[in-house]
Amino acid sequence: MKIANVEVIPLIGATVDGGWPQGHEPEENLHTLIEITSDDGITGIGSCFTSGALIRGAMELLDPLLAGESTVEPERVTEKLRQATFWQGRGGAVEHAISGIDIALWDIMGKACGQPVSRLLGGIYRDRIKPYGSMLFDEPDVLRTRLQETVSRGFKAIKLGWRPFGRRDRKFDELLIRTARSTVGEDVELMVDAGGSEQFWPHGVNWARETAKMLADYDIVWFEEALPPDDIEGYIELTKTSPVPIAGGEVLTRRQSFIPWIERRAVDIIQPDCTKNGGLSESRRLAWLAFDHNVQMVSHGWNTAVGLAADLQLAAAMPVARYVEYLTPCAYIENLFVEPFELDAEGFLQIPTRPGLGFEIDRDKLETFRRR
Numbered sequence: 001m002k003i004a005n006v007e008v009i010p011l012i013g014a015t016v017d018g019g020w021p022q023g024h025e026p027e028e029n030l031h032t033l034i035e036i037t038s039d040d041g042i043t044g045i046g047s048c049f050t051s052g053a054l055i056r057g058a059m060e061l062l063d064p065l066l067a068g069e070s071t072v073e074p075e076r077v078t079e080k081l082r083q084a085t086f087w088q089g090r091g092g093a094v095e096h097a098i099s100g101i102d103i104a105l106w107d108i109m110g111k112a113c114g115q116p117v118s119r120l121l122g123g124i125y126r127d128r129i130k131p132y133g134s135m136l137f138d139e140p141d142v143l144r145t146r147l148q149e150t151v152s153r154g155f156k157a158i159k160l161g162w163r164p165f166g167r168r169d170r171k172f173d174e175l176l177i178r179t180a181r182s183t184v185g186e187d188v189e190l191m192v193d194a195g196g197s198e199q200f201w202p203h204g205v206n207w208a209r210e211t212a213k214m215l216a217d218y219d220i221v222w223f224e225e226a227l228p229p230d231d232i233e234g235y236i237e238l239t240k241t242s243p244v245p246i247a248g249g250e251v252l253t254r255r256q257s258f259i260p261w262i263e264r265r266a267v268d269i270i271q272p273d274c275t276k277n278g279g280l281s282e283s284r285r286l287a288w289l290a291f292d293h294n295v296q297m298v299s300h301g302w303n304t305a306v307g308l309a310a311d312l313q314l315a316a317a318m319p320v321a322r323y324v325e326y327l328t329p330c331a332y333i334e335n336l337f338v339e340p341f342e343l344d345a346e347g348f349l350q351i352p353t354r355p356g357l358g359f360e361i362d363r364d365k366l367e368t369f370r371r372r
């Protein structure tokens with residue numbers, strides 16, 4: 001049960017437009033899978049939310065540390081990688097690579113034990129969870145059409161993000177929210193993401209608080225990234241006074257970075273991304289810290305099917321978990337597995353209980369994204 005091979009697989013050809021000023025073309029590489037094979041022939045796959053070039057650079061550093069390592073001790077192995085890369089790591093591409101390695105090792109460990117990862121993470125609290133369809137804001141007419149498409153795919157919760165929300169004026173923001181609510185009706189939950197991690201985000205606490213009041217009028221479930229990601233004092237102030245729950249934390253890496261956000265209650269909902277922050281091991285540790293501080297944890301995932309599969313296993317293993325993020329439409333999620341994700345009539349996803357992360361990757365489909 002030693003690591004025999006590590007393969008870096010950049011995904012290209014169907015990258016979803018992230019809506020940032022620099023855009024994202026389908027041919028841009030923003031997601032990368034890591035496949036690890038053990039010397040007894042078991043394979044595990046992890047997902048990293050960054051480019052293959054950056055992962056390959058990080059692997060130059062990590063490969064010697066992985067040589068001869070166990071495939072069934074994910075927490076110890078990835079903590080060793082983290083501790084050993086204190087000069088070049090402590091976040092960024094190195095941590096993103098460790099994230100994919102960690103997820104792949106959990107997958108192998110589950111297969112080696114014949115158990116779902118959720119059970120190995122501590123136990124199974126639930127067998128299904130509500131995914132929220134994650135999509136971008138747009139001009140009202142386009143927004144209406146795209147929301148109708150998302151509802152028709154079975155989503156009972158939808159998050160709308162940034163472009164052009166928060167970029168024009170208050171009246172336009174309210175028009176977008178009014179359009180969304182009137183399109184989906186009262187029975188579909190709506191979340192709003194300002195995307196405050198965007199470069200040179202101009203708004204502060206007062207803008208965020210006034211916007212939150214408007215969102216409360218439309219029964220919005222949470223308000224995400226209303227401030228720049230380093231403004232922890234602003235978040236603390238906003239969370240104390242906002243009429244809707246405040247969410248954030250998607251760009252944080254390593255569990256230590258989350259501690260002040262959780263201990264100081266900077267957010268109502270913390271959003272770790274296991275494809276960036278250090279993997280399932282790191283997400284599990286900080287999710288329990290959040291639970292013990294009565295801060296809700298909802299995984300962030302601008303994702304692949306592998307990343308979503310990892311989020312599902314974590315959601316099964318936490319005492320409180322209400323949602324997972326589901327980027328939609330997204331070919332890397334919806335067209336990568338032999339059995340694609342399927343929402344039930346109530347808009348929930350069943351959480352797999354097969355060994356490992358519980359999915360089988362479709363090798364032909366994977367090749368179409370690898371080659372292009």
Ligand SMILES: [Mg+2]
Pocket residue numbers: 193195224225250
């Ligand atoms: Mg976000």
